[in-house]
Amino acid sequence: MSGTFSGVNTLQFSPDNKHGYAYSGIVAVTNTEITTMEFTTGSYYLVGVFQPQYFSDNNDVYLHTVKFDDLAVIGFEFNGSNNADGAIPRPLVIPPFTTVTFLAKNTTTSNSRNIGANFIGEVKGTVEQFDLELK
Numbered sequence: 001m002s003g004t005f006s007g008v009n010t011l012q013f014s015p016d017n018k019h020g021y022a023y024s025g026i027v028a029v030t031n032t033e034i035t036t037m038e039f040t041t042g043s044y045y046l047v048g049v050f051q052p053q054y055f056s057d058n059n060d061v062y063l064h065t066v067k068f069d070d071l072a073v074i075g076f077e078f079n080g081s082n083n084a085d086g087a088i089p090r091p092l093v094i095p096p097f098t099t100v101t102f103l104a105k106n107t108t109t110s111n112s113r114n115i116g117a118n119f120i121g122e123v124k125g126t127v128e129q130f131d132l133e134l135k
Contacts, residue, residue: 011039013123020046022119024102026055028112029062033105036117040099048121049089050074050102055114062115065103066092077107092121 011022024037052064059079066074074090094100102117 011041011119018123020048020119020121020123024053024117026114026116027104029104029106029115030112031106031108031110033063033065033103035101036104036115037102037119038100041094041096043096045096045124046092046094046119046121047124048094048119049091051089051118051120052078052104053116053118055116058113060106060108060111060113062113063105063107064117066090067101067103068094068098070099070101092119094121 011020013020022037022039027034027036029036050066052062054062061077061079063077064075065072074092076090078088100119102119104115104117106113
């Protein structure tokens with residue numbers, strides 16, 4: 001883990017490694033689904049929130065999807081004109097060794113619109129592994 005910010009679209013860590021965060025920056029979204037952000041966790045797990053961001057005020061509807069290793073775990077549509085409520089945090093617990101992909105698509109128009117995504121969470125230790133088989 002690292003405490004140095006090295007750019008958007010990557011998972012970063014606070015200097016004490018207690019918090020993880022990722023920011024997509026401004027991403028131009030059209031009516032084709034694109035990846036706004038992607039990262040892979042290590043031996044830790046993360047407890048935090050995904051928060052979409054809207055950088056243009058319009059009436060377009062956006063589909064946001066969060067995937068864990070190609071399995072959709074969150075999906076919702078939101079109208080970008082209501083910026084006050086548009087960035088509702090969605091809680092996530094991200095398991096160890098998981099590729100997390102944040103996707104977005106404008107379902108209203110093919111015009112390019114600026115949106116973004118943030119993830120902010122607490123880094124937790126690995127879960128103790130033990131034999132769950134009944135004997």
